[in-house]
Amino acid sequence: MSTSAIIKNIIRSRIGLRLSFYALMVSFLFALSTAAVLIYIESKNAERDLVKKVSQIIDTVETQIGQDLWDINTRGIQSTLESLVNLPYIKSAKIVDSLEKNFYVGKQSTPEKVSRDILLYQQKLGTLSVGYDVKEFQQDAYKKHQSTMLLVLSTIGLMALVFYFIVNQALIRHIIIISDSAKKFSLEKVKQFTPLVLPRRSRNDEISSLVNILNEGRRSAIELFQAKKYYEEQMVFQANFDLLTGLYNRQNLYDHLYTQIGEYAEDKGNLFILFVDLDGFKQVNDSVGHAIGDKILYECAMRLESTAKSQGAYIARLGGDDFVICFYDEDKESYHDVCNKIINSFDEKISSQGINVKLACSIGVTLYPDDQSTEPKTLLHNADNALCKAKSSGKNTYYCFDDATRKEQELENNIKSKLNDAIENEVFEINYQPLIDIQKNEIIGFEALIRWHDEELGWVRPDIFIAIAEKMGVVFYIDRWVFETAIRQVEEWRSHFRKNYILSINFSPSNFYHSEFSEWASKDNAIYEKNLDWIELEVTERLVLNDDPAVLDGINQLCQRGMHFSIDDFGMGYSSLGYIKKFSHLLSKIKIDRIFINEILETDFDIAFVKSIMMLGDSLQLTVLAEGVEEEGQVDLLRSVGCQYVQGFYFSKPLPIDLMGSFIENWELEQISQKMMLVHHDVEHSNKNYNNNKHGQKGNENESS
Ligand code: C2E
Ligand code: MG
Ligand code: MG
Numbered sequence: 188m189s190t191s192a193i194i195k196n197i198i199r200s201r202i203g204l205r206l207s208f209y210a211l212m213v214s215f216l217f218a219l220s221t222a223a224v225l226i227y228i229e230s231k232n233a234e235r236d237l238v239k240k241v242s243q244i245i246d247t248v249e250t251q252i253g254q255d256l257w258d259i260n261t262r263g264i265q266s267t268l269e270s271l272v273n274l275p276y277i278k279s280a281k282i283v284d285s286l287e288k289n290f291y292v293g294k295q296s297t298p299e300k301v302s303r304d305i306l307l308y309q310q311k312l313g314t315l316s317v318g319y320d321v322k323e324f325q326q327d328a329y330k331k332h333q334s335t336m337l338l339v340l341s342t343i344g345l346m347a348l349v350f351y352f353i354v355n356q357a358l359i360r361h362i363i364i365i366s367d368s369a370k371k372f373s374l375e376k377v378k379q380f381t382p383l384v385l386p387r388r389s390r391n392d393e394i395s396s397l398v399n400i401l402n403e404g405r406r407s408a409i410e411l412f413q414a415k416k417y418y419e420e421q422m423v424f425q426a427n428f429d430l431l432t433g434l435y436n437r438q439n440l441y442d443h444l445y446t447q448i449g450e451y452a453e454d455k456g457n458l459f460i461l462f463v464d465l466d467g468f469k470q471v472n473d474s475v476g477h478a479i480g481d482k483i484l485y486e487c488a489m490r491l492e493s494t495a496k497s498q499g500a501y502i503a504r505l506g507g508d509d510f511v512i513c514f515y516d517e518d519k520e521s522y523h524d525v526c527n528k529i530i531n532s533f534d535e536k537i538s539s540q541g542i543n544v545k546l547a548c549s550i551g552v553t554l555y556p557d558d559q560s561t562e563p564k565t566l567l568h569n570a571d572n573a574l575c576k577a578k579s580s581g582k583n584t585y586y587c588f589d590d591a592t593r594k595e596q597e598l599e600n601n602i603k604s605k606l607n608d609a610i611e612n613e614v615f616e617i618n619y620q621p622l623i624d625i626q627k628n629e630i631i632g633f634e635a636l637i638r639w640h641d642e643e644l645g646w647v648r649p650d651i652f653i654a655i656a657e658k659m660g661v662v663f664y665i666d667r668w669v670f671e672t673a674i675r676q677v678e679e680w681r682s683h684f685r686k687n688y689i690l691s692i693n694f695s696p697s698n699f700y701h702s703e704f705s706e707w708a709s710k711d712n713a714i715y716e717k718n719l720d721w722i723e724l725e726v727t728e729r730l731v732l733n734d735d736p737a738v739l740d741g742i743n744q745l746c747q748r749g750m751h752f753s754i755d756d757f758g759m760g761y762s763s764l765g766y767i768k769k770f771s772h773l774l775s776k777i778k779i780d781r782i783f784i785n786e787i788l789e790t791d792f793d794i795a796f797v798k799s800i801m802m803l804g805d806s807l808q809l810t811v812l813a814e815g816v817e818e819e820g821q822v823d824l825l826r827s828v829g830c831q832y833v834q835g836f837y838f839s840k841p842l843p844i845d846l847m848g849s850f851i852e853n854w855e856l857e858q859i860s861q862k863m864m865l866v867h868h869d870v871e872h873s874n875k876n877y878n879n880n881k882h883g884q885k886g887n888e889n890e891s892s
Contacts, residue, residue: 202774203359206321207351209881222336226329234299234321237276241301241317242275251309252315256284268292271317279318293318295765307758361385361394365401366629372405374412379685390391396546431481432488435503440511444563447513448555458516458555462570463491465508466547466582475542484508487546490532498525511567519554526550526585539678549577550585558588587773601644602655610656610664618841619675621850622691622812624824626831628853628861629725634834635678636664636841637672651694663701666694672716674722676844684851687721693755694724708744720749723776742773751775756814758783758796771807781815783834788820798828 220698248267255263270279279293302316310631368383375410382402385394435443447458457833465487472480491510495502495561500514514525529550536543551574553566560566572595577586586592589676609615619633656662670692677690699702724745742752753776767777779800787793793874799814804811813825816835825833 193368202362203351203355206354207221207347210350211344211347214346215340217781218336218339218343222332222339226332229332230321233324234614236326237321238301238554241277241319242303243275244271245301245303245315245317248307248717249303249315250307252282253305255311256282256305256312257307258717261290264290264635274713276319276321276324277317277805278320279316281316281318284313308550319353341480358394361387361398365398369401374408377409380409382406394661417552422483423567424765425883429504432485432492432494432504434488434510435502437505439508440503440505440513440567441563443503443513444566448561449564456515456716457514457519457557459514459516459522459525460553460555460566460570460576461512461522461526461585462505462553462567463510463512464550464574464578465549466549466578468508468546471546472545472792475544479540479542483537483544483546484541486537486539487533487548490537490545491529494525494529498528500525505567506824519557520554521553522585522587530583530585541788547583549574549582551575551577551588553588569596571592596653598644598647599655599701602647603639605644606652606656606659606661609639609641610661610668613642613668614845615665615668617669617676618832618843619673619676619847620841621839621847622689622777622832622834623769624831625833626827628858629850630686630688632691633677633724633834633847634691634693634841635669635677636693637669638841638843653693657695657697660701662698662700663697663703666692666698669693669705671714674717674719677721678717680848680851681721684855686855689721689723691725692754694726696726696738699738704741708741715748720751722749723751725753725755725778728757739773746773749802753778756780757800767803768807771809774809776805776810776812776832777804778812778814778834781813782823784813784815784825784835787824794824794828797825797830801828801830817887 189391252259252264254266255267261343264282268282268290269292271277274411275314276316277293281288281289281292284290299321300316300318303312304315305312364385383398383405385398389395427435427442429436429812444460451458465484468480468484468487471483475483477817487508488510489502491512495512496511498514500512500550502510502512504510512529513523516522530548533545533547536545551570551572553570553573555566558566558569560569569592572592573586573588576592577584580586617637618684619628620636622632622634623629624631637649637653639649639652641647653662653665656665673692677688680686681688746752750776754774755778757777757779759782761781765776777800779797783796785793787797788869801811805808810832811830812832812834813830814834814890816825816833818835818837821835822833822837839847842850
């Protein structure tokens, strides 16, 4: 870079230098132009002075020259002219006399001249022309001003320096400090606001107001930035973390799974996805309230997190009491160990706010890539299905998604796609299973059990499609159809066989929440206008557990129409005896689940359980029915402990209408023939006694005779 370029650069980059340079240049130009004007004026004055001087000189020599011309004193004229030329700045002198004779001394080319006619005695004797050199005169004048100019210029230079110093002290260095501080200022690095203070006394000038504005702006910027940062952090936190537990949330879990699947490499092993659900948390939440429930949930989350972290696993809360844990392992069986650790971590009670609760958890597992789904949603769905299996096999356990679960899932999807059509076309049938009074050996009524045959799926189990219908929110239409159809059928049997058979209808708890329920329950038509006190609606324990006013209102509404309610599959749910007591006024029967009857001949506990439920029934004035009776021994045992009502394959499987019709007929005929045999037996017995008595009397008579 050339020196001029460097200078230019410095001047451009330093405002102080630039200002000084401009000041210097302006002063210089001003001085220069002032000097030029001065010199011009001076030179004009000097020329005028010179002309004046030359005129004065001419004045002094005029008489002499006139005399010499008069006397024609050539030498005198010549010497006068020479003496004139010897004077400073006069370069030539010339006389032209009246006879046109020239007398000339000095340079020929003298530009400026002063001419005067030489007069003597009023008579013109000739003309004197004196040539002078004004340039020389001017140069002398310049020389005279040169030093002044130099002095002025150096004063100007000095002033520029002083000016620079003053500008620098008063302005530039502060601007530099401000600009340096602005350059260094980074919102990312600043933790808190520190104002910029200039190294000078406090003044109320523009720089101070600039610094104040800057400080104010900086403070606002820092505050804004920190607020924005906090807001962004909050946004990131809320987008990725669960607010209650601080664990990752559902969205993050999906992102995590997408990444894991996307970057999956075989050498990482298997990606295990564990779907963890707390057993019985809903009850805890309902009983302790949501505030403490949340704290307990937090404690559970911490337990799960510490177990997950000890395995180097990822953990997220999906919502409610559902958590998902993901980890890699080469060993496909390693999930057993992890699941056991998770389940065991709940061995100790959870304590919060002085409340101790015992909780457990169930886990559904799926592993990628064995589970070939590549969508996080599907993988989670599969793990959830496995969780349902774990829950249905007694909770506090785990289950790994397998082919059987996959098939169930496929079946579920098929059912889902067909169920609405099936409901619309009423393709269902109803089978009836008799309810038996084993003390009196009588049919007391029937349970209506729905059946569905599909061309593709074959016979679909009701417990399966009813559960799916519940999920789809359409079970109400199924139960309503069963209700109306079964009532018509059993009414026929009641009048045909002249018996007061009762009809048990399974009634899904979700019906009470259905939008059409109220209207249906208060409906008036051929069926509902009848006396319906022989109808018993079977509900499962989970319904009774629900204190929801909507449910209680619904139950009351149906009770007012004369219907009764019974608890189905009792013992399988989680109802406490306290709850049964609380809702006993709404109930008329308890149906003991067949799981307690299955092994009643082998297990003392089951006998004890049945006995205690019967005692409970006695005290709450509820009848008790034992479900799933399959063997004669079971019937005998139940009869011996005083159980009156049973239902089961031992008497009859659920049968279609015509077969059930023949069954009732046979049963009633058998009853009649048994009664007749009894009568016959009684008659025979009394005849025998009569004869014996007769023979006895005769003998006595013989003895006495
Ligand atoms: P549930 O109400 O407990 O019905 C009794 C179930 O036990 C029936 O199964 C019946 O066939 C079966 N069962 C009866 N006696 C015995 C026995 O001695 N041994 C064995 N192993 N099983 C016996 P099903 O018909 O498959 O019904 C299953 C469940 O589906 C029912 O259990 C009920 O919860 C539900 N369900 C059936 N029909 C309906 C309906 O119309 N509406 C609703 N909401 N649910 C229904
Ligand atoms: Mg039932
Ligand atoms: Mg049952």
